[in-house]
Amino acid sequence: MSLLKILIFPDPRLRTVAEPVGVVDESIKKLSEDMLETMYEGSGIGLAATQVNIHKRVFVIDISPDKTEPRVFIDPEIVEILNPEKKSYSEGCLSIPGFYEEVKRPSKVKVSFTDLNGQRQMDEIEDLMAVVVQHEIDHLNGKLMVDFISSVKREMIRKKLLKTKV
Numbered sequence: 001m002s003l004l005k006i007l008i009f010p011d012p013r014l015r016t017v018a019e020p021v022g023v024v025d026e027s028i029k030k031l032s033e034d035m036l037e038t039m040y041e042g043s044g045i046g047l048a049a050t051q052v053n054i055h056k057r058v059f060v061i062d063i064s065p066d067k068t069e070p071r072v073f074i075d076p077e078i079v080e081i082l083n084p085e086k087k088s089y090s091e092g093c094l095s096i097p098g099f100y101e102e103v104k105r106p107s108k109v110k111v112s113f114t115d116l117n118g119q120r121q122m123d124e125i126e127d128l129m130a131v132v133v134q135h136e137i138d139h140l141n142g143k144l145m146v147d148f149i150s151s152v153k154r155e156m157i158r159k160k161l162l163k164t165k166v
């Protein structure tokens, strides 16, 4: 496995719309392992391929307290909003280190995706899982959590992250 470099906002490459994967081959398995390693190393709970400058529709998450439940989502789609009532959650992002912002999203959704075995799956998700899955699908579409906040706040975060760039 290898650690991947995470793009930091406002890197314009974070705005790339990712391409569908289609067939799950060895390169996608290797990518998802490297992404999981990179996510755990950064103490994250979710990471999209876009964030490591790979523009394929893949993301990994692990929201378990002891970080023992890695999950890989390939070509994910929100197929139905099961509860349109929006819930607010203080979201973070490995590409926006040190900043947490309240974002409102539908609280329960139905998601379809391809798993690592190449099988299409369907899942009803809510709570933190629904928040993270929607956040990661946004990444694959070039969208970031700062797009939901005021332009004044977004500009402040942009300037601070440009300054602290190593």
Ligand code: QAP
Residues within 6 Å of the ligand: 042, 043, 044, 045, 046, 047, 089, 090, 091, 092, 093, 094, 096, 097, 098, 099, 100, 131, 132, 135
């Ligand atoms: C997405 O984000 C998420 O600022 C995953 O200094 C997180 O794993 C969606 C992280 C929460 C909804 C709620 C952030 C690590 C990790 C930081 C993450 C940081 C170190 C963020």
Ligand code: CO
Residues within 6 Å of the ligand: 092, 093, 094, 095, 135, 139
């Ligand atoms: Co993120």
